[in-house]
Amino acid sequence: MIFKISTADARYPLGSGAGSDAIHRNPIYSYAVTNLHDDSGHTGTGFAFTLGEGNDLVCKAAQFFADQLKGRDIEELMADFGKVFNELSNEQQFRWLGPHKGVAHLGLASVTNACYDLWAKKRGVPLWKLLIDLKPEEIVNTLDFSYLEDEMTKEQAIELLQSNIGGKEERSKIIEKGYPGYDTSIGWFNYSDEKVRENVHKAMAEGFTAMKLKVGSKEFERDIRRSHLVREAAGDSATIMLDANQQWTLPQALEICPQFLSMNPYWIEEPTHPDDVLAHKVLAEAIAPTKLALGEHVPNRIIFKNYLQTKSAGFMQVDAVRVGGVSEFISVSLLCKKYGIPVVPHVGDMGQLHQHLVLFNHISMGHEALFLEHIPHLQKHFVHPVNIKGGVYKTPMEPGSSCDLKEF
Structure with a gap:
């Protein structure tokens, strides 16, 4: 069970021209970090990436989303994470800030990634191993297909995954x-x-x-x-x-x-x-x-x-x-x-x-x-x-x- 939530504003100045591009001339590589502390002794760590200013705002958004997971079991969460993701991404007040983009969505990314990390750690495997061992139905249950139905339904996604099992x-x-x-x-x-x-x-x-x-x-x-x-x-x-x-x-x-x-x-x-x-x-x-x-x-x-x-x-x-x-x-x-x-x-x-x-x-x-x-x-x-x-x-x-x- 997730019993404690913590976030961290991690910033790393680069210097010497590293990381620079035509728009972002002086980047500070930064992570808005979410830690989900589980009573099993494992901590799920996830982050979103920014270039410095505003990283604290993403941390605040992540804290808001993560707090709603306190007291939940990670296996129970991930069994139907597509529904959880849909509910969090459409939380009415934060949705207004996007929808599904910007500070709010970056905060959700940090929390989502922490969930997958905790899931893999509790199962004792690397994330890639966890994902490739999941059945198509289990993978699809972690996804939100809202606004995609004109191109892909859950049933079509399962069929696509099943069609690639052979190789x-x-x-x-x-x-x-x-x-x-x-x-x-x-x-x-x-x-x-x-x-x-x-x-x-x-x-x-x-x-x-x-x-x-x-x-x-x-x-x-x-x-x-x-x-x-x-x-x-x-x-x-x-x-x-x-x-x-x-x-x-x-x-x-x-x-x-x-x-x-x-x-x-x-x-x-x-x-x-x-x-x-x-x-x-x-x-x-x-x-x-x-x-x-x-x-x-x-x-x-x-x-x-x-x-x-x-x-x-x-x-x-x-x-x-x-x-x-x-x-x-x-x-x-x-x-x-x-x-x-x-x-x-x-x-x-x-x-x-x-x-x-x-x-x-x-x-x-x-x-x-x-x-x-x-x-x-x-x-x-x-x-x-x-x-x-x-x-x-x-x-x-x-x-x-x-x-x-x-x-x-």
Whole structure:
């Protein structure tokens, strides 16, 4: 039984240009942490991710949601968590602040993720193991399908999961091999050209064959130059992504994106405002076959549904610390599987949680094991930091979701 709730406002200044992009020049990587203390002696830890200011507001929202779980048994909660998630996300007064986005939804993400962590710890298994061992009906019972019924019902989700059971054993081999990673930290926005070039060589020496450059400069020439710099340093066989972090208007994106095509980007990420579904549709059609990636700032399953319906993106970057946690992440992954769109999560949380979720996506849903973003700046703060060797995430074996922080 959950007998005690605590939250923590954890902030980690980075410095030296790390984490910078075209919009967020001086980020403070921060977690709004929820701890669910169970009378079994286990503590479920979850968090949402912010860049500093407002992290305390997310903690307040998380406390509000978590308090409603006090006195509940985690097994009983998770047996019908889809209903619990629906009730919490539609609490009438907090819903007004969204609905299903912003501070309130981030607070719910923190609490939801703590529930999944506690569930896995009480069962004594890593979160990926818990998820892949669940029956399709048990997985679906943890999800909220409201506003998705026009695309996917509970019955259709169960059918989709059941249809992929046949290949689970073969796909489970990735547990031993590890999940491929890609390096985002080669090209933060504030880094000099020299540092970017140096980081590319370092990443390749560490085994990474895919990497990402931050773009979105006021001077388009800087972006074009740096993208070709990375391509030259990494070679033609490397996979290179470009990320504008919402910097451009649609007219600007239509002007600059075609200029990148000569360096063969794998995708162009968050080119314009994340709520502007139709702008992404126009841009996607203009630069095809080069694809767009988005999802870092898409707050809920409904907007992801709209992006899929309009065929606006070739890669979905749903983030379990941006949407309403693991539950909503899985809902979006199911929708993406229906549409045949790869899920490559944004990992503002260092990949700690998402290393579990991509294994589940691949093994239980049959999603392609493409790669998972890696950002190294906060590893030292985790009890069980991600383990990457040769550019590959090694499978975590400790019980839970790998989200325990040393200080909290």
